[in-house]
Every structure is written in C-alpha cells, then in structure tokens.
Amino acid sequence: MREGSLDAPVRHPIDWNDPDFYDEAKLDEELRRVFDICHGCRRCFNLCDSFPRLFDLIDESASGELDTVESKDFKPVVDACTLCDMCFMVKCPYVPPHEFNLDFPHLMLRYRAVEHRKGQRAMGERELTKTDRNGKLGTMVSGLANWASSEKNTLTRPVMEKTLGVHKEAALPKFTGKTLVARAKANPPQVDAAAPAHGRKAVIYATCYGNYNTPEIGEAALKVLAKNGVACEVVYPECCGMPQMEQGDLPKVAHKAKSVAANLKPWIEKGYDVIALVPSCALMLKFEWPLIATDDPGVKALAEATFDISEYIVDIAKKEGLAEGLKPLDGAVSVHIACHARAQNMGQKGAELAKLIPETKIGVVERCSGHGGSWGIMKDNFEVGMKVGKPVFRQMKQNGDAKYIASECPLAGLHIRQGIERSGEGEVAPELAPHPVVLLAKAYGLA
Incomplete structure (x- = not known):
C-alpha cells in the first residue's frame, strides 16, 4: 500500500510536443518542486546515485535546504539517473494519483530532452545510441570489432575512452557474425504438433541486442517455444529507441514506435502474440511507447499484444503446462x-x-x-x-x-x-x- 493513496500508480503521457515541456524556467520550477519533496522524504536514498547526489547537494548548501542550491548544480543528479523506474515503481509514495504527482524518471527525461534540443548531449553517447548502424557494421566485421572493443586491448580501448567517453575497463558486448534474423531463416525450429501449447503463434521481436549481439537468447527461445508447440517468426524492423530515450531524443523514439508498430500490425491482426527478448525493449513496447506516441492506435494495439519472453513461457507453463x-x-x-x-x-x-x-x-x-x-x-x-x-x-x-x-x-x-x-x-x-x-x-x- 502506498502512503497517501490506495490506488494503483498511474503514469501520465509525456507531453513532449507542448512548447512548455522545453521551457527552461518551467522545468526548473518543477525540478525544485520535486527535489524539495524528495529532500523531505529520502525513501529512495539507496536506489541509485541520483538521490545521494541530490541529498548531498542540499545538505552541503548554505542553508541545508534547496533554496540555496544553484540550478546549474542539478545536472549531476540528472546524469546519474538510469531511467530504471524503480523509484516510481517500488519506492515513491507520491506518484500519481497522489496529489504531489511525482514521476522522477520522466522529469529527468524532460531535462535530457531540453539538453537534446539544445545539442548539449555528449557526442560519444549520441554515437553509442545508433545501435542499428553499429550492429550492422559490427556484424560485418565481428572479429575485428570484438578485438577492438575487448577491455584487454590496451591499444584501442584508451582511444575509445578519450574519443567516446567509454571507460577503458568496462566490458562491452560482443558482435555476432550472423544475426538472429539470418539464423532463424536458415534453421527454423520444427514445431512439436503434439505439445501442450500447440496452436499458439508468436512473432519474436529480436531487439537490436538480440539480433546483433546475443542471438543465442533468440535461438534458445525459438527452440523452447517450438518444443512447446508455438509457431514462431522472427522480425526486426529496427531498434525500440531505448538508447535514444536515455538521451532525451523523444521525436526519434516516437518515430520508431510508429514504424515498428506499423511493421508488426499485420502479425497482430493474424492473431500472433509479440514477444520481446530483452526487458528494456518489452518495457518500451508495453509502457513507454503508448505514453510517447499517444495518437497512434497501432502503438496501443502493439502494447496490448506484447509479452516479455520470460512472461510468455511462464504463461504457457501455467495455462497449458510445459512439454516433457x-x-x-x-x-x-x-x-x-x-x-x-x-x-x-x-x-x-x-x-x-x-x-x-x-x-x-x-x-x-x-x-x-x-x-x-x-x-x-x-x-x-x-x-x-x-x-x-x-x-x-x-x-x-x-x-x-x-x-x-x-x-x-x-x-x-x-x-x-x-x-x-x-x-x-x-x-x-x-x-x-x-x-x-x-x-x-x-x-x-x-x-
């Protein structure tokens, strides 16, 4: 039960087309309103680094209150937010429909959207968000790309740190030499017609990570689903836009939402479920896209048809029972x-x-x-x-x-x-x- 409200938390659409959304004075006013409530509560102190940074900023100010904190010092608080949504989902007692109406992650997103519009996001981070471009190139030269990106490579990783801002010791995902889409087309699993879940059909949204980096997730899912009688197809129109959302590029996210929804619409109309292989992408399809592309019925239909891969297999286990x-x-x-x-x-x-x-x-x-x-x-x-x-x-x-x-x-x-x-x-x-x-x-x- 949430303090101050007996109702389930709800999220409002992100009004990124409204000019007021990018008004810096109004943004600062909202930041101060929310930060002051967070300062008085402090329930989220151990969730991520945003909240310790915020509380230290206030505690070390001249008055020990928000009124003596300069607005320019808010940026490290915003930069520490990973948009994980845990404060909204599990900690904050003041999310809508509470009258305080707090949505800390989407407020951080608004700050980044203002930065993005002004061209202030870092070049390295912008380049990393181009996952389809990077994935296509990395797959074409996977051996070279994986050699260059290895944290053990003392030749290339310091250069990446200097030019892209990627820490030289951080483990980076490897690129596959053959995408999930190509593998599924070459070796489609044989569906077990005697399995308990026979009759289900699903289209697997490969995701950029599942397609270019870890196709073994999709291959495993295809084999498990076929074993259980589920007829599957693999599609990958483009990235879900989570990397662009992290950078505040909401127009690009909206474009991707509408594009992918249009691509998957024929499958949904034929009665296929949609399965996302990575939880961040499932979250985008189910929850974030309908808040960003509010005017597109296809986005809403896709959200209602989408399952996380774990969720889908557990649903089979509960309803039909898994194959022996x-x-x-x-x-x-x-x-x-x-x-x-x-x-x-x-x-x-x-x-x-x-x-x-x-x-x-x-x-x-x-x-x-x-x-x-x-x-x-x-x-x-x-x-x-x-x-x-x-x-x-x-x-x-x-x-x-x-x-x-x-x-x-x-x-x-x-x-x-x-x-x-x-x-x-x-x-x-x-x-x-x-x-x-x-x-x-x-x-x-x-x-």
Whole structure:
C-alpha cells in the first residue's frame, strides 16, 4: 500500500510536443518542486546515485535546504539517473494519483530532452545510441570489432575512452557474425504438433541486442517455444529507441514506435502474440511507447499484444503446462531480476522461468546491478556502477555455490560477471548465461 493513496500508480503521457515541456524556467520550477519533496522524504536514498547526489547537494548548501542550491548544480543528479523506474515503481509514495504527482524518471527525461534540443548531449553517447548502424557494421566485421572493443586491448580501448567517453575497463558486448534474423531463416525450429501449447503463434521481436549481439537468447527461445508447440517468426524492423530515450531524443523514439508498430500490425491482426527478448525493449513496447506516441492506435494495439519472453513461457507453463523432457542442470543457478523487468509489474518472471527446471537450486537477486544500459560503461559512471552493484555481485555468487548466473538483461549480466571477476581475488567466476531461457533450453537438451 502506498502512503497517501490506495490506488494503483498511474503514469501520465509525456507531453513532449507542448512548447512548455522545453521551457527552461518551467522545468526548473518543477525540478525544485520535486527535489524539495524528495529532500523531505529520502525513501529512495539507496536506489541509485541520483538521490545521494541530490541529498548531498542540499545538505552541503548554505542553508541545508534547496533554496540555496544553484540550478546549474542539478545536472549531476540528472546524469546519474538510469531511467530504471524503480523509484516510481517500488519506492515513491507520491506518484500519481497522489496529489504531489511525482514521476522522477520522466522529469529527468524532460531535462535530457531540453539538453537534446539544445545539442548539449555528449557526442560519444549520441554515437553509442545508433545501435542499428553499429550492429550492422559490427556484424560485418565481428572479429575485428570484438578485438577492438575487448577491455584487454590496451591499444584501442584508451582511444575509445578519450574519443567516446567509454571507460577503458568496462566490458562491452560482443558482435555476432550472423544475426538472429539470418539464423532463424536458415534453421527454423520444427514445431512439436503434439505439445501442450500447440496452436499458439508468436512473432519474436529480436531487439537490436538480440539480433546483433546475443542471438543465442533468440535461438534458445525459438527452440523452447517450438518444443512447446508455438509457431514462431522472427522480425526486426529496427531498434525500440531505448538508447535514444536515455538521451532525451523523444521525436526519434516516437518515430520508431510508429514504424515498428506499423511493421508488426499485420502479425497482430493474424492473431500472433509479440514477444520481446530483452526487458528494456518489452518495457518500451508495453509502457513507454503508448505514453510517447499517444495518437497512434497501432502503438496501443502493439502494447496490448506484447509479452516479455520470460512472461510468455511462464504463461504457457501455467495455462497449458510445459512439454516433457526437462532435466536438472549440473549446478545451482543464480538469477538476477533486471530493473526493467521489475518495472513491467509482472512479478519475478525470470525466476519463475528458472524454477521450471527440475531439481535445480535457484537463487534470486532482485536489486539494481548498477549498469543502466549505456550509462554504466561511460568513463564518468563505470566505477559508480561497480559500487552500486557490489551487493548484487556478492549475492549472485551465492557464497561460491552458483555454477551459472543469468540476468534477464544481458547487459546487466555482463556487468555482474565483470563485477564478480573484479572482486573474486582469483576465484573462478560462475558461468554466465545471457538469459534464463538459455538455461531452460539447456535443461531441455536443446542448447
């Protein structure tokens, strides 16, 4: 129950077409209103670095109150926000419909939208958001790209740090030599017509990360779904726009929402469910797009048809029952529940999926890993992200018991694995699975 309201939290549309949205005086007024409420509450002090920065800023001011804090000093508070939505979803008692009407992440987004319109976002961050361009190029020369981006490469990584602002020690995702779309076309799984869920059909939205970086997530999902009778197609029109949203480029996000929704509309009309492989992308399709592209009925229809991959398989398990053939894994599993999975308000579906594996010890960690999309790899943020993630790194190892670790967010998984390795003092780190569905495929003997 939320303090001051018995109603479920609601989010208002993001009115980015209104000129007042970009009015800096009105933005500053709203920042001060919200920050003053946060200062008096402080319930979110341990969620991310935004709130400690805000509270330190106020405490160290001349009056110890917000009135003696200069507006120019708000930027570090904004820059520390990863748009994880955890303050809105799990902590803040003052979100709508409470009369205080707080939405801290979307206020930070508004600040970045003003910066973006003024051309003030960093060049390196802007280039990193071009995931389709980067993915296509990286896939074409995956060997060279993966060599250059390796944190062990003392030749190229200092250059990347200087030119793009990417911390030279941050683990970066590898590029595949063959995209998920190409793999699915070349080797479509055979659907088991005798399986309990036969008759379901779904289109898998590959996501930029699933298509260019970790196609094994999509391949595992396709095999598990086919085993359970679900006929699947893989599509990838373009990126969901989460990287652009992090930078405040709301016009680009709206364009992507309408474009992808138009591409998927024929599938939805034919009765296909839509499955997103990465929780950040599922969050965009389900919740963020309808708040940004409010005038597009196709975006609304897509939101209503979309499932997270963990959510979808758990739904099959509950309604039809899973196909037989699951075997225990050869060791314990530690599952991280990603923030953008939690923000979907669907429960711990990644953990529920892992617990479908018989006779296998499953540990669950529900806490921010400290990564936050592209935020965690930047020079100014990497060590902060490592500090935030320390409790997760420790818990994921389960006192040395876990053989496998997996996060629903593959980027968070990379960050967690690196954090474990950095703090392990020579110990062997657990094996990283890019998503719990990969472990379910392994339990089926399909990996």
